[in-house]
Amino acid sequence: xxSLLLAAALTLLSGQTAxxxxxxxxxxxxxxxxxxxxxxxxxAEGKLDWDAELMKRIEPVRxxxxxxxxxxxxxxxxxxxxxxxxxxxxxxxNDKWFEKNFDLAWTDDAATFSPEVISRLNYIxxxxxxxxxxxxxxxxxxxxxxxxxxxxxxxxxxxxxxLRLLALFRYWNIVNYFFPYKYQCDPGWETVLSTMIPKxxxxxxxxxxxLALLEMVAGIQDTHANLVTDVxxxxxxxxxxxxxxxxVEGKLTVTDVWSDSLAELDRWYRGDVVIAKNGVxxxxxxxxxxxxxxxxxxxxxxxxxxLFLLRSHEETAEYTVVRDGKSIVxxxxxxxxxxxxxxxxxxxxxxxxVKAWDILDGxxxxxxxxxxxxxxxxxxxxxxxKCKGIVIDLRSGAQSTMYALAEHLHASPTPFARIIVPxxxxxxxxxWVDRSECGKKNKKPYNGKxxxxxxxxxxxxxxxxxxxxxxxxxxxxxxxxxxxxxGNVSRFEIAGGYKTQISGIGIFYPDGTETQRVGxxxxxxxxxTLGGVRARKDEVLEKALEVIRE
Numbered sequence: 001x002x003s004l005l006l007a008a009a010l011t012l013l014s015g016q017t018a019x020x021x022x023x024x025x026x027x028x029x030x031x032x033x034x035x036x037x038x039x040x041x042x043x044a045e046g047k048l049d050w051d052a053e054l055m056k057r058i059e060p061v062r063x064x065x066x067x068x069x070x071x072x073x074x075x076x077x078x079x080x081x082x083x084x085x086x087x088x089x090x091x092x093x094n095d096k097w098f099e100k101n102f103d104l105a106w107t108d109d110a111a112t113f114s115p116e117v118i119s120r121l122n123y124i125x126x127x128x129x130x131x132x133x134x135x136x137x138x139x140x141x142x143x144x145x146x147x148x149x150x151x152x153x154x155x156x157x158x159x160x161x162x163l164r165l166l167a168l169f170r171y172w173n174i175v176n177y178f179f180p181y182k183y184q185c186d187p188g189w190e191t192v193l194s195t196m197i198p199k200x201x202x203x204x205x206x207x208x209x210x211l212a213l214l215e216m217v218a219g220i221q222d223t224h225a226n227l228v229t230d231v232x233x234x235x236x237x238x239x240x241x242x243x244x245x246x247x248v249e250g251k252l253t254v255t256d257v258w259s260d261s262l263a264e265l266d267r268w269y270r271g272d273v274v275i276a277k278n279g280v281x282x283x284x285x286x287x288x289x290x291x292x293x294x295x296x297x298x299x300x301x302x303x304x305x306x307l308f309l310l311r312s313h314e315e316t317a318e319y320t321v322v323r324d325g326k327s328i329v330x331x332x333x334x335x336x337x338x339x340x341x342x343x344x345x346x347x348x349x350x351x352x353x354v355k356a357w358d359i360l361d362g363x364x365x366x367x368x369x370x371x372x373x374x375x376x377x378x379x380x381x382x383x384x385x386k387c388k389g390i391v392i393d394l395r396s397g398a399q400s401t402m403y404a405l406a407e408h409l410h411a412s413p414t415p416f417a418r419i420i421v422p423x424x425x426x427x428x429x430x431x432w433v434d435r436s437e438c439g440k441k442n443k444k445p446y447n448g449k450x451x452x453x454x455x456x457x458x459x460x461x462x463x464x465x466x467x468x469x470x471x472x473x474x475x476x477x478x479x480x481x482x483x484x485x486x487g488n489v490s491r492f493e494i495a496g497g498y499k500t501q502i503s504g505i506g507i508f509y510p511d512g513t514e515t516q517r518v519g520x521x522x523x524x525x526x527x528x529t530l531g532g533v534r535a536r537k538d539e540v541l542e543k544a545l546e547v548i549r550e
Contacts, residue, residue: 019198022062025070026165026197027190028112029054029061032074034173035107035121037135038427039128042081046134051153053077054169055162071114078120087127090425098420098430098506100183106190130425136178139488143421143433144504145178147492155497157231158206167495168193168200168216175220177427180420180487180506181516185221192219206231211292217500218294221517223304223459223485224503225294227494237311239334241319243268245310247302248528251275252282252309255533258340266332269323271534276320277310285309296484296517299456303483310334354393357384364389364548365448367405369465370396377404381446389449389548391541392469395479397462402469403438409446409472410439416471417464419487420506435510438468451544452477454520455527459483464507466520478544480527482519 033054036043043050057073064070107113107121137146150170154163172193175182182189196216203209210231217227242262246255254272257263275282286305295301310317312334321328356371357380365384369392372380384390392405406414415437420430452466454477463486469475490504507515524543532539 021065023194023197024112025061025064026058027193028070028106028109029057030169030172030193030197031106032121033169034176035104036081036124037173038133038177039124040081041084041129044129044133044135046149050135051151051166055166058162058165067112067114070112071117074113074117075120078117084124084127087130089130090127094423094429094431096432097423097426098180098432101180101430102428104428128426133424136424136427138422138424139490139504142488142505144488144490145174145422145424146490147174147178150493152493152497157229157496158203158209159496161201163495164200164203164209164212165197167213168196171216171494171500172196174492175502178422178490178504179220179222179502180422180430181222181503182220184514184517185219189219192216207235210235213495213498214292214294217494218292220294220502221296222294222503223296223300223483224487224489224501227294227498227500229496229498236308237313237334238336239312239315239317240337240340241266241268241310241332241334242340243272245274245306246528247306248533249530251530252306253530253533255528262333262335262340266330268332270536271323271530273322273530274310274319275322275327277312278318279320282309297481297519299481299519300483300485303456356380359384359387360391360545362545362549363387364391364545366390367392368396369394369398369401369462371399372401373399374401374404377401377408381405381408385446387448389451390446391451391453391544391548393453393541394458394462394466395453395455395540396457397459398465400461402465406438406468406472407440407442409450409469409475410442411445412439412441413437414439414471415510416468418508418510418512420508422504430506436468438471449548450475451547452479453540453544454479454482454522455540456481456483458520459485460487460489463515463520467507467509467515470521476523476544476547477521478524478526478547479522479540480525481522484515484517484519486515 037050038044060073061070064073104125108118134149137148139146153166176189196212199212203212210229214227214232217225242258243254244256244258245252251273254268254270256270257268277285286309289305293301293304295304316331316333318329318331321330354368356368356376358366360366365387367380367390415435417436419433419436421433423429423431450472452469452475454466458466463482470477485503486507487503487505489501491499491501494500526540526543528539
């Protein structure tokens with residue numbers, strides 16, 4: 001009996017060892033293929049069908065039983081690509097390099113590669129391709145990566161394993177070389193690769209594959225990132241309650257309804273706290289969603305989760321709701337987007353009824369940057385110039401008004417941000433560019449108190465606008481953590497015709513302080529409370545008015 005148990009244990013151990021070897025081999029293949037794609041002149045010039053070169057080697061690499069076999073594959077591959085000419089300017093250094101993202105230590109991994117392969121890889125790095133790569137260029141005036149010539153190999157929802165791995169390897173290398181915030185990934189980006197390889201291989205159907213794609217995208221922890229596919233929409237369910245939800249004090253709370261008539265049918269009221277759906281606690285549902293929520297911070301994850309948390313495949317569901325301190329269990333209907341669509345946005349005060357500018361009680365000005373247009377800035381500031389203070393609301397983002405506003409608020413040009421862009425001659429490295437400034441010489445800038453309002457919906461250009469306006473002396477920022485996704489986006493196809501995007505440039509305060517994942521600086525932290533929601537109070541605005549009156 002003992003011998004049988006020992007044999008079974010050895011068989012299991014052998015199987016686990018083989019799986020580990022397979023995963024390690026494929027990890028090395030992903031890095032090796034991506035490195036040559038951006039560094040080797042023959043590949044970077046687009047002379048080969050590089051996807052096809054990968055796919056015909058997946059099975060040999062995957063099944064390579066030992067290091068010698070694996071390295072023979074890699075050496076033969078390098079030999080097929082031909083000689084790499086010496087690069088005279090590749091040895092130049094740049095004192096403006098930002099190198100936190102740069103990591104080619106894997107090319108010296110003696111446990112995986114033979115000395116000859118290591119030597120060849122190092123030589124290619126030292127004599128890397130220079131110029132316009134077939135697979136990446138940059139957007140003019142900004143400098144973020146523009147991914148090019150990536151062919152859609154298969155539009156099916158569940159392609160063969162080689163194509164699934166191609167999608168993973170493409171995305172992993174794009175992020176590895178061109179995502180400015182890769183160094184912030186937690187766990188590290190290499191860990192994401194090792195975690196995702198078995199999930200892409202073992203995905204049993206379209207749903208599992210698309211969830212793996214979504215989890216991979218979520219791995220960069222960037223609120224700019226997203227992935228919407230037909231399969232994922234079906235997975236989430238078609239039916240949604242006719243209410244608008246937000247996490248308030250950590251509880252899933254009704255903050256508004258999309259349709260008064262539909263909400264009244266099943267008694268959805270502002271201030272209701274949903275604690276369970278079909279007997280499953282909301283916290284448990286949220287934990288299940290976490291791996292699939294692309295966002296820079298937890299506030300961003302909660303913001304995005306409310307779009308899907310209560311979706312159902314059935315028209316009715318059972319909800320446990322706390323109202324006025326009492327727990328209520330009710331069966332309520334859900335509605336498809338086709339039904340809710342005519343109502344979406346009509347209940348959103350921030351976007352539909354608030355004026356672009358106004359004068360509030362106490363002679364306090366108000367600017368709503370979600371609606372204020374650049375052509376209206378001069379007129380608005382003229383109207384508010386004699387106000388004792390101005391509240392600038394960024395909680396629904398901003399249009400392109402920051403520079404025009406800063407000219408009214410600043411006495412002189414002032415740096416407000418530093419930026420990094422990819423170094424396309426040395427993929428993986430980034431370059432500090434000149435600091436961004438806003439404002440101009442103005443002998444009579446506005447001299448009242450200025451308060452900015454921010455929250456988790458303040459994202460990207462909204463955050464950049466906040467940074468610009470924060471450079472005005474005396475400005476106070478009130479609110480809660482912003483989305484933490486700053487910098488122009490790079491959009492590209494990920495698989496099967498579906499697209500995603502990443503933050504393409506890095507944005508920092510002038511002193512080098514990060515904004516990605518962290519969000520903009522906040523002087524007076526204020527977040528909505530359950531009591532405020534039920535009383536229909538805008539507690540963040542009230543605090544801003546208090547700051548000005550003080």
